[in-house]
Amino acid sequence: MTAHETRLAVEDFVYREADLLDRWKLDEWLALWEPECTFEVAPTAEFDPETASPDSALFLIADDRFRLEQRIVRLKKDTAHIEFPHSVTRHLYGNVIIREDTAETVKAQVSFVVFRTKRSITNHYMGHSLYTLVRRPGGGFGIKSKRAILDLEGLVPQGKVSILL
């Protein structure tokens, strides 16, 4: 693949990911992930969010595969009160930059703005995500890791990260 083709393939992949999230197709979204994976959301205040480890610094979300699955299980219940009824979201992913491209994996930086609307109030979450994507046999990618780094000192006014970014 040329560099151009890799970027187009990553863009296609994350656009589809964003679409699944906006349609709340959570099981299909989970199928994009590798059997061993990490999903993290980091705030920007007080440590370097690109290099810090959630084992020693306080992230907002630091899920392994098991907890990511449990997050999906929870979000599908009507007792996940914060998302009952589900909020309406729009995930805009763009500014895709390929950081590393090998035969097995691609590392990419993707900017995001996510709008979440509930009870007629819209909040937005903005930042960039660092992906490690595994090339799957037969084409396409699986997500090995995704770290969403918010351009926010605190969750003001969002108050929580109850959706997937």
Added chain:
Amino acid sequence: MTWTTPYQSRFLRIDPQKGRFQVHRSAYADPAVFAEEKGRIFDRTWQVIGHESEVKAPGDFLRRDVAHRHLIFLRDRNGTVQAFFNTCPHRGAQICRERSGNRRTFACPYHGWVFRNSGELLNQNTQFGYGPEFNDDGRYNLQKVPRLESRAGFYFVNFDPAAVSLDEYLADAGERLDLFTYHSPAGIETVVGVHEYQIKANYKLLCENSYDGYHLESTHASYVEYMMTVNKGIDLSQIGGRAVSFGNGHACFELRIPTGRPLAQPLPYWGEEATREIEAKKADLYARVGPELGDLIANTNRNMIIFPNSVINDQQTILLRNIIPVAHNEMMVRAWAFGPVDESPLLRKVRIEGALSFLGPGGFATPDDVEMLELCQLGYENRDAEWNDISKGFHVGENSLRTVDPKYNNELQMRAYWTQWDKLMTGGQPQMQAVAAE
């Protein structure tokens, strides 16, 4: 000091004979009450600002907001922990703009006045215009917060120069803070990072929620199911626990709940190495403090409120929450975690995992709390529906300010809070005083 006869104030309606304890919703929803609280509550009570480990070296500073004030919390050149108003004595601009760092001096960005980190005015960035006696009484030094005192490494501020000492204010709650000094001979320290989030609700709703044992099974049904999946065999009906009211409105619930603690209750899914480490730490703790205190520290989870807005949770992690009132229907929450200075990377990981999965704004529980508090605040817009109820467990003869309820999931904690709050707001409760005089 016991509730024996009916009592009514602007905010409380209490009928011990009928087992009713009600709070008027204007206390959460009326901007005029919020304005009144500034003077009667927040200008007079002690509020947490930070922990000694957050300003380890001389020059370490943090910008910190507490209720209605913007402060600088620091360790000065002499090694003394200080709190200053983040306001230039010259024309009032905030002099400190960074969240944290280490500085020998602070320079106001407006006219360039420079201050030592111990507060003294060093120079006014000019060759002329001021006489030699201009600052001979120190009036142009950085202004100190009137009172700054600590207990067990936790620093609190008070804006009332005549306030009682922190130790007197904390009453029996101080002994619960002291428990943290036994967690490790090396002391405890802050974990890097902070959770800051806004909630569109009155700050007292989160205070109540923070030690409300009654909402676990409904609000947190999905979290409980997650815990059951993680930790097979957990039996919620077997949770033992009690509520304690310590005096001056401080209270907690204390639970024996098998949800795991790095000190000292290992869970199988943390792995064998973690279990070995935790058992060793437990043995060390018991050897240092004896079985009685050791049991209280190692086997009990505790959610405590230091009246009016400082939350200290002692669970899978040690979590401090400063609940900052912003408006009658809006608060900011600042939550940060602590662990032993000499903690292994493995147990630190376990500790942080607990902070994230339950307590954080991206966790499986706190967002649902946020939803409930915002639903309450919306509910209060129906001003025709006037009263909240916190009667669970209430009975004739309860001394809400200082007693123990053997059930953690009654509502004694909130009655302790509101009894104190009403006392400060109205100066009332005459029959309590009359009973006390008998």
